[in-house]
Amino acid sequence: MSLSVRNLSMFALMALLFVTVGFVQSWDVSLALLNMCIISAIMALGVNIQWGYAGLFNVGTMGFAALGGLAAMLVSVPPVAGAWQAGGVGIFGGLVAALLTVAAGVAIWRRTARLGRRRYWLTGLVVLVGYIIMRAIIDPAVEAIEAVDVTTAGFLGGLGLPIVFSWLVGGIFAAGAAWVVGKISLGLRSDYLAIATLGISEIIIYFLKFEEWLTRGVKNVTGLPRPVPYEIELKQSPAFQSWASGFDTNIETVASLTVKLCYAGLFSVVLLVVLYLSEVALRSPWGRMMRAIRDNETAAAAMGKNVTSRHLQVFILGSAVVGIAGAMLTTLDGQFNPPTYQPLRFTFLIWVMVIIGGSGNNWGAVLGGFIIWFFWIEAEPIGLWLMGALTSGMAPDHWLRLHLIESAAHMRLLTMGLVLLLVLRFAPRGLIPEIKR
Amino acid sequence: MSDVLNALVILANFVVVPGLAYGSQLALGALGVTLVYAVLRFSNFAHGETMAIGTMFVILATWGLQSAGIGFGPLPTALLALPVGIFAAIILCLVTDRLVYRYYRRQKASGVIYLIVSVGVMFVYNGLIRFVIGPRDQIFTDGQRFIIKAREFKKMTGLNEGLAIKTTQAVTVVTAVVTVAAVFWFLNRTRTGKSMRAFSDNEDLALLSGINPDRVVMIAWIMTAALATIAGTLYGLDKSFKPFVYLQLLLPIFAAAIVGGVGNPIGAIAGGFVIAFSELFVTFAYKRVVTYLVPDSMAPDTLVQFLSTDYKFAVSFVILVIVLLVKPTGIFSGKSL
Numbered sequence: 001m002s003l004s005v006r007n008l009s010m011f012a013l014m015a016l017l018f019v020t021v022g023f024v025q026s027w028d029v030s031l032a033l034l035n036m037c038i039i040s041a042i043m044a045l046g047v048n049i050q051w052g053y054a055g056l057f058n059v060g061t062m063g064f065a066a067l068g069g070l071a072a073m074l075v076s077v078p079p080v081a082g083a084w085q086a087g088g089v090g091i092f093g094g095l096v097a098a099l100l101t102v103a104a105g106v107a108i109w110r111r112t113a114r115l116g117r118r119r120y121w122l123t124g125l126v127v128l129v130g131y132i133i134m135r136a137i138i139d140p141a142v143e144a145i146e147a148v149d150v151t152t153a154g155f156l157g158g159l160g161l162p163i164v165f166s167w168l169v170g171g172i173f174a175a176g177a178a179w180v181v182g183k184i185s186l187g188l189r190s191d192y193l194a195i196a197t198l199g200i201s202e203i204i205i206y207f208l209k210f211e212e213w214l215t216r217g218v219k220n221v222t223g224l225p226r227p228v229p230y231e232i233e234l235k236q237s238p239a240f241q242s243w244a245s246g247f248d249t250n251i252e253t254v255a256s257l258t259v260k261l262c263y264a265g266l267f268s269v270v271l272l273v274v275l276y277l278s279e280v281a282l283r284s285p286w287g288r289m290m291r292a293i294r295d296n297e298t299a300a301a302a303m304g305k306n307v308t309s310r311h312l313q314v315f316i317l318g319s320a321v322v323g324i325a326g327a328m329l330t331t332l333d334g335q336f337n338p339p340t341y342q343p344l345r346f347t348f349l350i351w352v353m354v355i356i357g358g359s360g361n362n363w364g365a366v367l368g369g370f371i372i373w374f375f376w377i378e379a380e381p382i383g384l385w386l387m388g389a390l391t392s393g394m395a396p397d398h399w400l401r402l403h404l405i406e407s408a409a410h411m412r413l414l415t416m417g418l419v420l421l422l423v424l425r426f427a428p429r430g431l432i433p434e435i436k437r
Numbered sequence: 438m439s440d441v442l443n444a445l446v447i448l449a450n451f452v453v454v455p456g457l458a459y460g461s462q463l464a465l466g467a468l469g470v471t472l473v474y475a476v477l478r479f480s481n482f483a484h485g486e487t488m489a490i491g492t493m494f495v496i497l498a499t500w501g502l503q504s505a506g507i508g509f510g511p512l513p514t515a516l517l518a519l520p521v522g523i524f525a526a527i528i529l530c531l532v533t534d535r536l537v538y539r540y541y542r543r544q545k546a547s548g549v550i551y552l553i554v555s556v557g558v559m560f561v562y563n564g565l566i567r568f569v570i571g572p573r574d575q576i577f578t579d580g581q582r583f584i585i586k587a588r589e590f591k592k593m594t595g596l597n598e599g600l601a602i603k604t605t606q607a608v609t610v611v612t613a614v615v616t617v618a619a620v621f622w623f624l625n626r627t628r629t630g631k632s633m634r635a636f637s638d639n640e641d642l643a644l645l646s647g648i649n650p651d652r653v654v655m656i657a658w659i660m661t662a663a664l665a666t667i668a669g670t671l672y673g674l675d676k677s678f679k680p681f682v683y684l685q686l687l688l689p690i691f692a693a694a695i696v697g698g699v700g701n702p703i704g705a706i707a708g709g710f711v712i713a714f715s716e717l718f719v720t721f722a723y724k725r726v727v728t729y730l731v732p733d734s735m736a737p738d739t740l741v742q743f744l745s746t747d748y749k750f751a752v753s754f755v756i757l758v759i760v761l762l763v764k765p766t767g768i769f770s771g772k773s774l
Contacts, residue, residue: 057549059482059556120763131743139739184758188765190549191480195691196761199754202688210747343684344563348556355553410567417560421537424554 007363007432014370021378028253031260033377038267039329041369044353045274045362046321051351052360052434053287054314055294057194060181062346063201064319066208066338067177068170068326070215073336075166076225077158083148084156087213090141091156094134101130145213155216164227167270167327174323175316177204182315187308193315201347208338215338222335228262231255263332270328271366274321278362290314291360322350344413349376352420358430367431372416379412439596444729446598450587452721456714458606458675461613464709465668466686467693468620468702469661475637475700476657477538479551484665484690486562489683490529491666492673493570495522496577503579511581512608513674523666530662531655533558542654559684566680575678578605609671616667617706620660624702629656637700685750689716692753696760698767707768712753720746 022030043061050056105127112119146154177200185196208215215221234240234255244254281287293300293307301307330336349372357368391401423430466488473481481487498518502508509517537558541551584607587599624630629652636643636653644650669683676682693712697704723741744752760767 055549057552184761188761191552192695192761192765194482194549194552195480195688195695196754196757199688199692199750199757202685203748203751203754206748206750210745344560348560351553351556352560410564410572412564413560413567414564417557417562417564420557420560421554424550424557425537425540 007367010367010431014367014374017374025381028256028260031257031264033374035260035263035267035332036329036377037370037373038264038271039325039332040350040353040373041366042267042271042274042325042328043322043350044357044365044369045271045278046318046325047350047354048318048357048359048362048365049278049281049321050315050318051354052362052365053282053290053294054311055190056186056311056315056318057190058197058315058318059194059347060197060199060201060204061322061350062341062343063197063204064174064177064322065326065329065346066201066204066341067173068167068323068328069330069336069341070208071170071173071323072163072166072327072330073215073221073224074158075161075169076163076331077221078160080148080153080155080157083145083153083213086148087141087143087145088156090137090144091213094138094141097130097134097137101127101134104130142213153216154219155213155221162227163225163331164266166331167324170327171320171324174326175320178316178319179312182312186311186315198343201343205338205341208341215336218339220335220337224330224334224336226334227266227331228259231259234258267328267332270324274324275362275366282362349373349416352416355420356423356430358432358434360434361430361432364430364432364434371431376412376416379415383411440729442594443596443598444726446590446596446600447726447729450598450600452714452717454600454602454606456710456717458609458671459717460710460713461609462668462672462675462709463686463689463693463713464706465613465616465664465671466690467697467705467709468617469664469668470690470694471697471700471702471705472657472661472664474694476633476653477542477551479548479555480691480699481661482552482555482687483559483562484661485683485685485687486559486566487526487530487662487665488669488672488686489566489678489680490562491522491526491662492669492678492683493522493566493680494525495519495666495670496570496575496673496678498522499577509580511604513578513580513605515577515670515674516608516612519667519670522670523663526662526666527659530658534654534658563680563684570680572680575673577678578674580604603675605671605674609675612667612671616664620664620702623660633657688750689713689753692757695757695767698769701767701769704767704769711768712756715756716749716752719743719752720749 018030018034021033043065046064047058047061050058105123108126109119109123112122115122145156148154181193181196181200185193209217211217212219231252232255235251240255240258241251244251247254289300289305290310292303293305293310297307350369353368353372354365355368356372357366358364387404391398391404394401466484469487470481470484473479473484495515495518498521499515502514502518507517508514537554538551541554581604584602584604585600587601590600591597622630624634632643632648633653633656635646636648636650640650643653672683672686689712690709693708694705695708696711697706697708720742724737724739727741728736
C-alpha cells in the first residue's frame with residue numbers, strides 16, 4: 001500500500017524500540033507492551049474513522065471501550081444458575097417493561113403533535129409511570145440476584161461461550177450505544193456530540209460500577225477464560241517441554257513468552273483485518289463521499305448527500321471498532337474491572353494517538369497508537385531515571401527531591417498534553433499525513 | 438400540622454439548602470463556559486481543570502495564611518486567599534491564551550480544532566495540578582462549621598426534624614450572588630462590558646466600530662479565570678478538593694450552560710439551578726417525607742427514590758438529552774451576552 005520510505009522507516013524505528021526494550025528490560029515486558037500497542041492501534045483506528053474520515057469529535061471512547069469489556073465478560077463467564085433462578089424472570093420482565101415504556105413514549109410523542117405544550121407533560125407522565133413499573137419489577141430481582149453467593153457470584157454470570165466471540169459482541173454493544181448518542185446529538189452543533197459522548201461514557205462507567213447484578217461492580221470479575229493456553233498447561237505438556245528445551249532459558253520464561261506471542265498473533269489478525277477494511281473504505285466512493293462531507297458539509301448536502309445519516313453511519317462504525325478493541329483489552333487482562341476505566345487513559349490518550357499519528361491516515365493512526373502507548377508506559381521508568389539524575393546532587397531526603405520523585409509518575413499527563421499541543425501547533429497533519437487524493 | 442412542617446424541614450435540609458449551594462457553584466461554572474463560548478466561540482473542555490487549578494492556588498495561599506497565623510474568624514480562611522488564587526489563575530489563563538489559543542484565533546480555526554486544543558490544555562493543567570499538589574483529597578475548610586446546627590434548630594422550633602446550614606453553604610450562596618451581580622453590572626453598565634456584548638453579538642460590526650478584539654478576549658479570559666476560581670473554591674470548600682472531581686463536574690456544567698442556552702449568562706445561571714435541583718430531587722429518598730405526610734398505615738417500606746445517588750451525573754445527562762431533543766437552543770435562546 002501507500003507506504004513511502006519515510007513511513008516505513010518510522011515503523012522500523014518503532015520495531016527497533018521494541019527490540020531495545022527486549023534487551024534492556026526483558027522480552028516479557030517488550031511483548032506485553034507490543035500487545036497493548038496493537039490494541040491501542042485498533043482503538044486509534046476507530047477514532048480515526050470518526051475524526052479523520054468525517055471530522056466527528058467523540059470524547060466518549062472510554063465508554064465504548066468499557067462496553068466492549070462488558071461484552072467480553074458477559075460472553076465468556078459461565079452462567080450462575082442460582083442467580084438466574086433467583087431473579088432471571090424479574091430481570092427479563094423489567095427489560096420488557098423498559099422496552100415497552102420507551103416504545104409507548106415514542107409512540108405518544110409522535111401521535112400527539114396537535115396537543116402543543118401538553119404533549120411534553122403527557123409523554124413525560126407515560127415514561128415516568130413506565131419507569132416506576134419497571135423498577136417495581138426489577139428491584140426485587142436485583143436484590144435476590146445480588147444475595148446469591150455474595151463472595152463468589154452475586155451476579156447473573158454470562159453465557160460461557162469462547163471469549164473470542166465476544167470481540168464481535170463488543171463491537172455490537174458499542175455500535176448500539178453509538179446509535180443512541182448519534183441519533184440525539186448529530187445534526188446539531190458539532191460540540192454537542194462531544195459533550196453528549198462525554199456524558200454517555202461517564203454514565204456507562206457508572207452503570208458498570210453500580211449495577212452489580214450484571215457486572216459485580218467494583219468487586220470485579222476475575223479469571224475470564226482465555227483464548228490461548230495457560231502457562232501452566234504448557235509447562236505440563238511433554239511436547240512443549242521438549243520444544244522449550246531447545247532454548248537456553250528456563251521453561252517458565254518460554255511459556256510466558258509463548259502465551260504473549262499467541263495473543264500478539266490473534267490481535268495482529270484483528271488489526272490487519274480492521275486496517276485492510278478501513279483502507280478499502282477510505283479509497284472507495286464511500287470514503288470520497290465522507291471526505292467531501294468533512295471538508296464542506298454544505299456543498300455535500302447540496303449534492304444530495306444526507307450529511308446527518310452519513311455522520312451517524314461513520315460514528316457507529318468507528319465506535320464499533322473501539323468496542324472490539326475494548327473487548328480485546330479485557331480478554332488480555334483476563335478480568336473485568338470497571339473502576340480502571342479512566343477518561344484520561346481511555347479517551348484522551350487515544351486522541352493524542354490519532355492526532356500525532358496523522359488524522360485521516362490509517363497507517364498514521366496505527367503508528368500513533370504504537371508510539372504513544374509505548375511512551376505512556378516507558379515514560380515512568382524514563383521519568384524516574386531523569387528525576388533521579390536531576391536531583392542526584394541534593395540530599396537524599398531533601399523535600400524537593402522527594403516531591404519530584406513522587407510526582408514523576410504524573411509527568412506523563414503533562415508530557416502528553418504538551419506533545420498534543422505542540423503537534424497541533426507545529427505539525428497539525430501528524431507523523432504520517434493524510435494523502436490528498 | 439407539625440407533620441407537614443417536619444416534612445418540609447426534611448426537604449429543606451436535604452434538598453433546598455444543598456441545592457442552592459450546588460446550584461450556585463454550577464451556575465458560576467456555567468457562566469465561565471458561556472463567557473468563553475460567547476467571546477471565543479468554542480466549548481472549553483479545560484474549564485473543569487481551570488476550576489481545579491484556581492482552587493489549587495487558593496489552597497496554597499490558604500496554607501500560607503494559616504501557617505502565618507492569619508484567620509478569618511468564623512469564616513473560612515480560603516475567602517481571604519481567594520484574590521491570590523484568582524490572580525494566579527488569571528495569569529495562567531492569559532499565558533495559555535497567548536501561547537496556545539491566540540495562534541488559532543489568528544488562523545480563524547474551526548470550533549472543533551479549538552475543542553481539541555482545549556483538551557490538550559486540560560491535559561497540561563491536570564498534569565500541573567498532580568505535579569504540584571498531588572492527586573489526593575485536600576480539606577481546607579476552617580472556621581466555624583455550622584451557622585445553624587440541627588440540634589439547635591430542633592430546640593428552637595420544637596420540631597422532630599433538624600435543619601442544618603453549613604457555613605460553607607451560606608458563604609457559597611452569598612459569594613455567588615455578589616459575583617453574579619458584579620458580572621451583570623460589568624456587562625450591562627460599563628463601556629468595556631458593552632463592547633464585549635457587542636463583540637459577541639456581531640464580531641464584524643464590533644470590529645468596524647473600533648472595538649479592540651484582543652482586549653475583549655483578554656477581559657473574557659480574566660473573567661473566566663476569576664469565575665472558575667471562585668466556583669472551584671466554593672465547591673472545594675463545600676465538599677472537598679479532589680483533582681479528578683472537577684473533570685466530572687464538566688458534564689453538569691456543560692449541561693447547565695446548554696440547558697440555559699450557550700452564550701447566554703442568564704441562561705447559564707438558570708441552567709445551573711435547574712441541573713442542581715433536578716439532581717437532588719431525583720436522587721432524594723422520599724421515605725421519611727412520605728411517612729410524615731400519609732397516615733401510619735400507609736407508610737412506605739421502600740426508600741421511595743427515583744434513582745440511586747450513584748447516578749447523579751446521569752441526571753444532568755438526561756436533562757441535556759431532553760433539551761437537545763426538544764429545544765436544542767436552550768431555554769433562553771436567541772440572545773447572547
